Amino acid sequence: MALVVQKYGGSSVQSAERIKRVAERIVETKRQGHDVVVVVSAMGDTTDDLLQLAADVSPAPHPREMDMLLTAGERISNALVAMAIHALGAEARSFTGSQAGVITTQSHGKAKIIDVTPGRVRTALDEGSIVLVAGFQGVSQDSKDVTTLGRGGSDTTAVALAAALNADVCEIYTDVDGVYSADPRIVPNARKLDNISFEEMLEMAAAGAKVLMLRCVEYARRYNTPIHVRSSYSNKPGTIVSGSMEDIPVEDAILTGVAHDRSEAKVTVVGIPDAPGFAAQVFRAVADAEINIDMVLQNVSKVETGKTDITFTLPRSDGPKAVEYLTKLQDKIGFSQVLYDDHIGKLSLIGAGMRSHPGVTATFCEALANAGVNIELISTSEIRISVLCRDTELDKAVAAVHQAFQLGGDQEAVVYAGSGI
Amino acid sequence: MALVVQKYGGSSVQSAERIKRVAERIVETKRQGHDVVVVVSAMGDTTDDLLQLAADVSPAPHPREMDMLLTAGERISNALVAMAIHALGAEARSFTGSQAGVITTQSHGKAKIIDVTPGRVRTALDEGSIVLVAGFQGVSQDSKDVTTLGRGGSDTTAVALAAALNADVCEIYTDVDGVYSADPRIVPNARKLDNISFEEMLEMAAAGAKVLMLRCVEYARRYNTPIHVRSSYSNKPGTIVSGSMEDIPVEDAILTGVAHDRSEAKVTVVGIPDAPGFAAQVFRAVADAEINIDMVLQNVSKVETGKTDITFTLPRSDGPKAVEYLTKLQDKIGFSQVLYDDHIGKLSLIGAGMRSHPGVTATFCEALANAGVNIELISTSEIRISVLCRDTELDKAVAAVHQAFQLGGDQEAVVYAGSGI
Numbered sequence A, B: 001m002a003l004v005v006q007k008y009g010g011s012s013v014q015s016a017e018r019i020k021r022v023a024e025r026i027v028e029t030k031r032q033g034h035d036v037v038v039v040v041s042a043m044g045d046t047t048d049d050l051l052q053l054a055a056d057v058s059p060a061p062h063p064r065e066m067d068m069l070l071t072a073g074e075r076i077s078n079a080l081v082a083m084a085i086h087a088l089g090a091e092a093r094s095f096t097g098s099q100a101g102v103i104t105t106q107s108h109g110k111a112k113i114i115d116v117t118p119g120r121v122r123t124a125l126d127e128g129s130i131v132l133v134a135g136f137q138g139v140s141q142d143s144k145d146v147t148t149l150g151r152g153g154s155d156t157t158a159v160a161l162a163a164a165l166n167a168d169v170c171e172i173y174t175d176v177d178g179v180y181s182a183d184p185r186i187v188p189n190a191r192k193l194d195n196i197s198f199e200e201m202l203e204m205a206a207a208g209a210k211v212l213m214l215r216c217v218e219y220a221r222r223y224n225t226p227i228h229v230r231s232s233y234s235n236k237p238g239t240i241v242s243g244s245m246e247d248i249p250v251e252d253a254i255l256t257g258v259a260h261d262r263s264e265a266k267v268t269v270v271g272i273p274d275a276p277g278f279a280a281q282v283f284r285a286v287a288d289a290e291i292n293i294d295m296v297l298q299n300v301s302k303v304e305t306g307k308t309d310i311t312f313t314l315p316r317s318d319g320p321k322a323v324e325y326l327t328k329l330q331d332k333i334g335f336s337q338v339l340y341d342d343h344i345g346k347l348s349l350i351g352a353g354m355r356s357h358p359g360v361t362a363t364f365c366e367a368l369a370n371a372g373v374n375i376e377l378i379s380t381s382e383i384r385i386s387v388l389c390r391d392t393e394l395d396k397a398v399a400a401v402h403q404a405f406q407l408g409g410d411q412e413a414v415v416y417a418g419s420g421i
Helices: A016-033 A044-055 A063-087 A119-126 A151-162 A200-206 A215-225 A278-288 A316-328 A360-370 A393-404 B015-033 B047-058 B065-086 B119-126 B154-165 B198-206 B214-223 B278-288 B316-328 B361-371 B391-404
Strands: A002-010 A033-040 A090-097 A102-104 A113-116 A130-135 A138-140 A146-148 A168-174 A225-230 A239-241 A258-259 A264-273 A297-300 A305-316 A337-341 A344-350 A376-381 A384-390 B003-008 B035-040 B090-096 B102-104 B113-116 B130-134 B137-140 B146-148 B168-175 B225-231 B239-241 B256-259 B264-273 B297-298 B308-314 B338-339 B344-350 B378-383 B384-390
Touching: A002 A016, A002 A151, A016 A063, A016 A130, A016 B047, A033 A063, A033 A119, A033 A151, A044 A063, A044 B015, A044 B065, A063 A090, A063 A130, A063 A146, A063 B047, A063 B065, A063 B090, A090 A119, A090 B065, A102 A151, A113 A151, A119 A130, A119 A376, A130 A151, A130 A200, A146 A297, A151 A215, A200 A215, A200 A258, A200 A344, A215 A225, A239 B090, A258 A393, A264 A278, A264 A316, A264 A344, A278 A305, A278 B225, A305 A316, A316 A337, A360 A393, B003 B015, B003 B154, B015 B035, B015 B065, B015 B130, B035 B047, B035 B119, B035 B154, B047 B065, B065 B090, B065 B130, B065 B137, B065 B146, B090 B119, B090 B344, B102 B154, B102 B361, B102 B378, B113 B154, B119 B130, B137 B154, B154 B168, B154 B214, B154 B391, B198 B214, B198 B256, B198 B344, B214 B225, B239 B344, B256 B391, B264 B278, B264 B316, B264 B344, B278 B308, B278 B316, B308 B316, B316 B338, B344 B391, B361 B391, B384 B391
Parallel strands: A002 A033, A002 A168, A033 A130, A090 A130, A102 A138, A168 A225, B003 B035, B003 B168, B035 B130, B090 B130, B102 B137, B168 B225
Antiparallel strands: A102 A113, A138 A146, A225 A239, A258 A344, A264 A305, A264 A337, A297 A305, A344 A384, A376 A384, B102 B113, B137 B146, B225 B239, B256 B344, B264 B308, B264 B338, B297 B308, B344 B384, B378 B384
């Protein structure tokens, strides 16, 4: 008998029919003799509908009240799944994030989990009940206000509960069959991965693979909680995210996949003095605007001017704000210009094998060159190469790299309608 | 400076526009220098929509989960009203029933308030904030589960909070201008009452006047909390429910109004032994079915048989269940027949003046006779006369009695679309 945490996304519970199907799967797991804890996201469009209501009553809804509002969505879906489980003759009890002991920071809309004290969850499990926990939400440690965890919050709730309960596995049900070597909508023969290490999955998520959010993988790695990413529409095994890259024998290490990201923009601060402290001022300005930056590059300065250029990428939605903050500081920091480009795409090749296989970068660049894709910027980590190119050339670039490293499988990947790979 | 509790019903907050209007009224009250606590029902059709979802996933939704589901409705409306208040530049904080300290029994779907410990509400008021509390909901004392208070729950939440906070008044905003001498849709010249005692209001509510629920009036009477029933569409004063009937000088005591009720059915148990314990068996059977009964009548028995008939009224929706329970016990109790009639209407005349003005019953019966209405059953209390008649004759009966006692005013009552008088 194992303790299994299952998480179902919004599309898996978007109608009464789907809720009943999810309930059947949950009850089946329970009848196999396992203890089951389930985390459910809000139904389909509920969150969007609530956001619209908020926008209708206020130009800038108060964050505390926004959290109170949005958490209603998971409350509804979890109660409905619990009812559907009851209708199948099994016991189920739903808990809010607060009731389940999900303690967070005070930061409304993007709270971080501080601790999970699942006393009531454990008691309900011991009494033979299936337990449902509303994802995406918690209660702040100091003020006891309702908080939300922000994007990917329900996945994080599931992993955090799995860690706190010392669960055997955290199953993340989604609308794809697992983690793929590339987006199957771009690369039809993309291969489903059977296993991937935490580090590789982290790099994939950071590089734009949407199947798992970065913070959820970080949480799983920290507590060494295996994640099983699988489809809620089939019983096929999905992808197991577990173990450290360090445990993969060098001989077996391979390249894992190609991720891409269309959501970023690029900012270049031109002509900044190449002396200590100037780059720091740039990034402090961006941090003050509460913007997370992704890639950062500074190339060697031109000797004759003593000036250099710094380029970074950031979420496209934050671009205008970053430019505004930086422009205000132009005279103080003393750079000559801010360039902004929101027509970029990012492509990343990920794999633990990169460390031990020479020539990966060469093959990578050749593949792009042969496909006629111009590389605008290169950045690497130990197990990742990322480049920026024109967004219009991104699909072509992904297919070329995937092909060059022979990452594909024998069969066409299954892509469900509306899948958010 | 006063402490005012305001309650707004579902139709008052059924759209973003109406929410903004409600917010304006709340902020206006605050700016007049008062402390304001607001209880809001779920938006318009939200509760019905959630009930439909529950029915779609389960033939008999689990009561605990039903409460978890339904309480999402008030959470949404309260958060939206708080946002709308913020947008007007005032401070507002919304609390769930649990956060506001509404402690209830464990009885899901029809929990009773045991205690209100509004520590967080008081703190927020002291900090200058307008406080919103989700109506209709609480948390059970023992299991700490989310509960709902059943029909009229939000009114009861408002009155209970007003009592616990020792508020100066509890304003119940509704879609009518106040408590009327009769339903204005039936009696166009029905008069809006300026004042009514708790006892009279109790009798009105028990007799079918829908403007306030019985339990809310009971609560207000017990804690002597004045209720101001008024329209959310105008600034006109409504009806003040306060004070004991005993305080009304006999000379001033008058007849208050005519209430009617179409929601009941009538059960007659025929030929029951007229000896101690048999009636008790009948009512135990009905109580075991968890049915609340309203009027009870037993007339003198026929001497020759030693048998009597017992008639009672009950909610029409519970009728079939009551008949089923009684029929099962026919042989055991030893009655000859159960009659069931769901085409009845109930009419009640209420007023403290009934005690001191002889001839009220005579005038009452004459009025009905002149209107050609046959009385099927009469029951009285100290300040009420109720009769049953055919449901098809109810409107005519109400108008006749209202006219006979000259309860009308000079002007036509204002009736808003969709009003639930």
